[in-house]
Amino acid sequence: MNHQRDQLLRIYHCLLDHFGPRHWWPADTTVEMVIGAILTQNVAWKNVVTAIDQLKPAGLLDIQALAEAPKEQVAILVRSTRYYNQKADRLQAFARLIVEEYGGELENLLSLEAQELRRRLLAIKGIGKETADCIILYGAGQPIFVVDAYTRRVFSRLGFFSEQASYDQMQAFFTERLAPELKLFQEYHAQIDCLGNRLCLAKSPSCALCPLGECCAFAGQALRGEEENAIAMRSEGTQE
Ligand code: SF4
Incomplete structure (x- = not known):
């Protein structure tokens, strides 16, 4: 366990050195952060930026205002985010809940203790575990480890857990090994998403450019495969 904790911290610092601080979550206010977290489900972040840029001047x-619109x-205004009718419903359901049960103050909800806050968020239609945890980590500023599809891809390739690991299993893996430090959890999730988005792509990962190449099981296998192919080709050439 301690060995894996050290490995996780080494990976974190390696990513941070390589990509630099990501300054997540990219939002001017907590309300904007929460709206972005709801809108980003199943869509690229650039589409969310477009929607936020439409909502802001309105x-x-x-x-x-969101509850009453x-x-x-x-x-x-949020049509850039796919399933925009559904997204509009979710945003307004969230805003109305804050108005009706929390006096219109988002902070009244976000100041709940983390597990209680998580239960309340998950009870809202359309808010799943990843969205709820993003809101807790970046909106409420409470240390909870957020995982997602990038976490699954990167850490299964690194050899830490299976590609079939569930959300809860992945989250427990990090939570059981890392101290719950807010800045660490905020930055670690951002770094993993940066790696998954830029280098550790689904179809053709850029392992040669990756700062984790030397400790990655997937990259090692790919390299061995290339070497074996080269040896096989050389030996075929010799026989001819
Ligand atoms: S070395 Fe390749 S497979 Fe491994 S984490 Fe980096 S990009 Fe992903």
């Missing part, structure tokens, strides 16, 4: 990065207006 005055809808505001809980009360006509649904059609919200849906049109």
Whole structure:
């Protein structure tokens, strides 16, 4: 366990040195952060930026205004985020909950203890574990380890867990090994997403450019495969 904790910390520092601080979550206010977390489900971040840029001048990065706006207006403004009718419903369900149960103050919800906050968030239609945990980590500023599809891809390739690992299994893996430090958890998740987005791609990962190449089981296998192919080709050439 201690050995894996040291490995996880080495990987973290290696990524941080390579990519630099990611300054997550990219938002001017906590309301904007939460809206971004809801909108980013199943869509690239650049599409969320477009939607935020539409909501901002319309005055809808505001809980009360968002709760009261006509649904059609919200849906049109967030149409860059796919399933935009559904996303508009989710945003407004969230905003109305804050208005009706938390006096219109997002902070009243976010100041709940982490596990209680998580239960409340997961009870809201359309908010799953990853979204809830992003809101807790970056919105409420409470240390909970966020995992996602990039975490699964990168850490299964590194050899830490299976590609079939569930959300809870992946989260427990990190939580059981790392001290719950807010800055570490915030930055680690951002670094993993940067690696998954830029280098550790699904179809053709750029292992030669990756700062984790030397400790990666997947890269090692790929390299051995290339060497074996080269040896086989050389030996075929010799026989001819
Ligand atoms: S070495 Fe390749 S497979 Fe391993 S983490 Fe880096 S990009 Fe992904």
